[in-house]
Amino acid sequence: MITINDLPASYIDSMKSQLGDEFDSYISCLSDGPYYGVRINTLKTTADEVFSVFKCEHEQIPWIKDGFYVKDTSVFTKHPFYYAGLYYIQEPSAMTPVTWLDPGPDDIVLDLCAAPGGKSTQIACCLTGSGHLVTNDLSASRCKALLKNIELSGVGNAIVTCADPRELELIYPEFFDRILVDAPCSGEGMFRKDRAVLNAYRQHGPEFFAPIQRSVLSSAAAMLRPGGTMVYSTCTFSRMEDEDNIDWFISSFPDMKLDKMTKLYPHRIKGEGHFVARLEKLL
Numbered sequence: 001m002i003t004i005n006d007l008p009a010s011y012i013d014s015m016k017s018q019l020g021d022e023f024d025s026y027i028s029c030l031s032d033g034p035y036y037g038v039r040i041n042t043l044k045t046t047a048d049e050v051f052s053v054f055k056c057e058h059e060q061i062p063w064i065k066d067g068f069y070v071k072d073t074s075v076f077t078k079h080p081f082y083y084a085g086l087y088y089i090q091e092p093s094a095m096t097p098v099t100w101l102d103p104g105p106d107d108i109v110l111d112l113c114a115a116p117g118g119k120s121t122q123i124a125c126c127l128t129g130s131g132h133l134v135t136n137d138l139s140a141s142r143c144k145a146l147l148k149n150i151e152l153s154g155v156g157n158a159i160v161t162c163a164d165p166r167e168l169e170l171i172y173p174e175f176f177d178r179i180l181v182d183a184p185c186s187g188e189g190m191f192r193k194d195r196a197v198l199n200a201y202r203q204h205g206p207e208f209f210a211p212i213q214r215s216v217l218s219s220a221a222a223m224l225r226p227g228g229t230m231v232y233s234t235c236t237f238s239r240m241e242d243e244d245n246i247d248w249f250i251s252s253f254p255d256m257k258l259d260k261m262t263k264l265y266p267h268r269i270k271g272e273g274h275f276v277a278r279l280e281k282l283l
Contacts, residue, residue: 001031002192008201026266029192029266034193035069036073037061037068037070037271038073039066039088040087041085041125041154043124043125043154044085044153044154050087051068056070061092061270061271063096064099065099066125067095073089076089088149090118092270092271093189093271093273093274094118094119096264097182098180101180103126103127105128107127108134109127110176110179111123112216113136113137113216115142115143115145116145117146117150120133120146121153124155130157133159134158134161134176136160138162143162146160147160165216165220173223174222174224179224179230181217181233183216183232183234184212185209185213185235185241186201186205186238187201187236188235189235189237189266189272190272192266192272214245217245224281225281226255227280227281227282227283229281230280232245232246232276232277232279233275237263255281256280256282257281258277258278260278261277
């Protein structure tokens with residue numbers, strides 16, 4: 001449970017500015033428990049098959065195909081279905097960026113900051129075994145988890161890379177139909193879910209991550225084909241990392257156009273905090 005006394009003063013000021021009259025509702029929701037989600041791996045099974053075995057209370061996440069709220073994930077982590085990759089345990093809001101990316105069969109897709117692989121396996125379900133997925137992460141240790149989840153989910157049309165985005169852009173100039181940039185961030189939207197994120201925030205806040213995000217966005221722009229779609233997402237509320245980065249990106253890359261963007265606040269939805277923006281590259 002998080003209270004207002006746990007939060008840095010600068011963060012409180014920022015959220016008051018963003019939320020206005022909703023600030024108290026936001027603070028109040030931090031004392032609630034987080035929401036849990038399960039996403040069905042449609043490469044291997046269906047929701048009906050999974051829930052015919054578990055017979056637990058579940059509810060479809062309204063804006064996520066094949067995503068479901070569950071009250072407790074412990075039963076799912078101890079079942080053979082988990083080790084067979086029939087579903088992925090994923091925070092509900094975190095399923096949103098791939099839904100906005102909307103990849104389809106035959107698309108060539110890049111997940112640029114992919115570990116541990118939840119969004120990559122979701123992309124793979126959208127591809128239905130066709131097209132191609134390049135799933136990348138800069139961290140070699142995190143790529144091990146990424147590779148494991150790709151293999152466990154039965155994804156056969158993907159390659160896993162461990163590279164700096166600036167290296168990848170030399171290999172894949174204007175190559176991808178769709179790119180997901182789920183960028184490393186300060187994690188303000190995850191405070192309720194994991195207190196360790198709040199502790200890390202005190203060491204590395206928005207000022208640390210914003211330049212990294214801009215570098216990654218620049219590389220992504222170089223790899224997106226004309227007419228392609230990019231989604232930029234974070235799990236933070238920081239304007240510096242979210243809206244300010246989008247403003248900088250649009251002004252720096254005039255061939256990129258903002259389609260839509262939103263913030264998911266935990267006092268408004270059943271999920272944790274997220275920012276999502278969808279952009280298109282002009283022909």
